[in-house]
Amino acid sequence: MGLHTASTLTTSPLWIAAILAVSSTANAALYPPQYSQVVNSTLPGALPDLQNLFLPGTTPSESVQSSRCKVYPEDANWPSDAAWEALNKLTDNRLINKPAPQASVCYDGPLYDPDQCAQLTASWNISYTHYNDPVEMMSAITQGMTCMPPNVFDTHNCTRGGLPAYVINATKPEHVQLGVNFARNTGVRLVVKNTGHDFLGKSGGKDALSIWTHYFKSNEYIEKYEDENLKWSGPAFKAGVGVQAFEMYKFAHEHGHSVVGGEGETVGIMGGYIQGGGHSPLSSLYGTGADQVLSFDVVTSSGEFITANSTSNTEIFWAMRGGGGSTFGVATSVTVKAYPDHPTTAARFSFTSQTVGNETFWAGIRSYIDSFVPNADAGTYAYFTIGNNVWNGILTFTMTPFFAPNKTLDETKAILQPWFSELDRLGITFDPNITHFDNYYDAWRSSFPLEAVSKVNSTTGSRMFPRANFETTEKRDELLDNLRQSIDNNRFQVHFNIKAVDPLDTDNAVNPAWRNNILFSQQAVRWPVNGTAEEILKIRHDFQEGDMQRWRDITPGSGGYLAEADRLEPNFGIAFWGSKYEKLVELKRKFDPYDVFFATTSVGSERWKVESVNGLPNENGKLCRVDV
Structure with a gap:
């Protein structure tokens, strides 16, 4: 990516906006980091009151600073039509005005189309249906379930x-700067969206201005x-934040390399994923996604476009490597470490309790727990689920997959053999498909399931189980008992046997709990599809106070993962960042004081x-201060 050249955006006879770009000297031998700044704009005559809405470094008015809530359409100080039109013109006519939810085609109105509705319904649960839309969130629960x-x-x-009222379909840093300045100076709520994968709802906000970084x-x-x-x-890749896993992995493969990213193919791994930490099929070898970052290009809350690196x-560089997206700035590109391509072996299989009964089924799980530490230390990544069929009581274990980067077929079989031998001894029937690939990209593409959209009556809590939970037979038995109790309570579980120790011991904001992790686990709570708000809220609170609290009780000092968690996680700052949280709060106040x-x-x-x-934890409502 080259240096942005100086340009002029003409919006109307009344507007002249200059965008200047100058280069920084840091790391100039590699590429010129960009420093682009929206500078003084002249507004002759008719619209002088709009000038300051778009300038960087300005201080919001006293009314904006003291307002209890962000500004909304029914408020007297909601930006005028002229102000929104000016934002549109300055951003090269890339402002989308009140984009309709996709399901509008299913309801009476100008967009009603029964054929399109049928097509949408058939593909609704597939991530490909949503990630390319300017506003859709892949969690209907956090959207408010209104369409x-x-x-x-x-x-x-x-x-x-x-969902937002306006969206800037940003394609260059100047668009982001103008959106950030406009939100800061007007008091309109600002959100940042890439693909909409965040299941806690971070990419949405009622009547907000959204900066869409997908392109x-x-x-x-x-x-x-x-x-x-x-x-x-060594080698590196510099990628725009809209680059998704399937694009990044293919590009890296074409250059004979691999990068650390998630298993989900449509996730925008250079955006919120990498800023929040990010576990990966390669984490047991190289650490988290945030550990890979060498540099960010980012727009700050003051509207400056900076390069943040060592x-x-x-x-800001420290905070954005693990401190979470939509918090310290809007990244536009990220430079990450590249690794040699890996031959990889992957195994997929499942077994149930149907023929052996529950006790033998759980004995099979218990025998697997003994392998968690050596398997993670061997650099492998296991992605498996445990579920209980509520209709017939059959328990199911599914490995999707056991992933062994840089391991031959024989090496992978040797790692799995102790557990497989125990399953055979127990009489548990399973038929593993173990396949060797000569590169990481093909192994990843062939092995992982396509991520689905969140259900309408379920949410997930998460916890990291550190090495301490596996040091003794008693501790491993305790873990099994707690997993089993959650399954008995109909808590479907997703597990990752993984470690995330950075070999280079990088200092960043990643949750310290990742450094001791051996098993990262999620469990889901469900409620009646047509339950009332009061019923749903009670079930969700009971889940946190019951099943999730049991997991916390046996993992003192550990935490959860901020990207795969419940919005009702108590004391989330400590849970998601541990000892790093106090410093992160200080930096948040410093770099985003408003x-x-x-x-x-x-x-x-x-x-x-x-x-x-409706009082439920979703984005369908005003964002207001809690101390005013």
């Missing part, structure tokens, strides 16, 4: 609910990147609350 296909969940009518799609291979502070001398803007950026359960978000229409 869905009736055959999925009948909302009776269609409203935008927790920052550049990708560049850097043959050698030098950074003594980060102990890195020598420039180092505090709380331009907010996302639920993000650093510093305790100061605000979404006052949802």
Whole structure:
């Protein structure tokens, strides 16, 4: 990606906006980091009051700073039509005005189309249906469930609910700067969306202005990147934050390399994923996604476009590597470490309790727990589920997959053999499909399931089980008892046998609990599809106080993962960042003193609350201060 050249955006005879770009000297041998700044704009005559809405570094008015809530359409100080039109013109006519939810085609109105509704209904639960839309969130629960296909969940009518009112389809940093400045100076709520994968609802917000970063799609291979502070001398990739896993992995493969990213193919791994930490099929070898970052290009809350790395803007660089997206700035591109391509072996299989009974089934799980530490230490990544069929009581274990990067077929079989021998001894029937691939990309593409959209009556809590939970037979028995009790309570579980120790011992904001992790686990709570708000809230609170609290009780000092968690996680700052949280809060106040950026359960978000229409934890309501 080259340096942005100086340009002029002409909006109307009344507007002249200049965008200047100058280069920084940091790391200039590799590529010129960009520093683009929206500078003084002249507004002759008719619209002088709009000038300051778009300038960087300005201080919000006293009314904006003291307002109890962000500004909404019914408020007297909601931006005028002229102000929104000016934002549109300045952003190259890329402002989308009140985009309709996709399911609008299913309800009476100008967009009604029964054929399109049928097609949408058939593909609703597939991530490919949603990630390319400017507002859709892949969690209807956090959106507020106000517009869905009736055959999925009948909302009776269609409203935008927790979706934004305006969206900047940003394709260059200047668009992001203008959106950030506009939100800061008007008091309008700002959200940042990439693909909409965040299941806690961070990419939504009722009547907000959204910066949609999905089309920052550049990708560049850097043959050698030098950074003594980060102990890195080797290849790297610089990618726009809109680059998704299936694009990044393919590009890396074409250059003979691999990168650390998630297993989900449509996730925008260079956006919120990597800023929140990010576990990966390669984490047992190389650490979290955030551990891979060498540099960010980012727009700050003051509207400046900066490069943050180990020598420039180092505090923001520290915070954005693990501190969470939509919090300290809006990243537009990220430079990450590249690794040699890996031959990889993957295994998929399942077994049930149907023929052997529950006790033998759990004995099979218990025998697997003995392998968790050596398997993670061997650099493998196991993604498995445990479920209880409520209709017939049959328990099911599914490995999807056991993933062994840089391991031959024979090496992988040797790792699995102790457990497989025990399953055979117990009489548990399973038929493993163990396949060797000569590269990481093909193994990843062939092995992992396509991620689905969240259910309408379920949410998930998460916990990391550290090495201490596996040090003795008694501790391993305790873990099994707690997993089993949750299954008996109908808590479907997703597990990852993984470690995430960074070999280079990088100092960043990643939750310290990841460094001791051996098993990262999620369990889901369900409620009646047509339950009342009061019933749903009680079930969710009982889940946190019961099954999730049991997991916390046996993992003192550990935590959860901020991207796969419950919005009702108690004391989320400590759970998601542990000992790093105090420093992160200080940096949040320093770099975003006016709380331009907010996302639920993000650093510093305790100061605000979404006052949802029905009292449930979703984005369908005003964002207001809790201390005013």
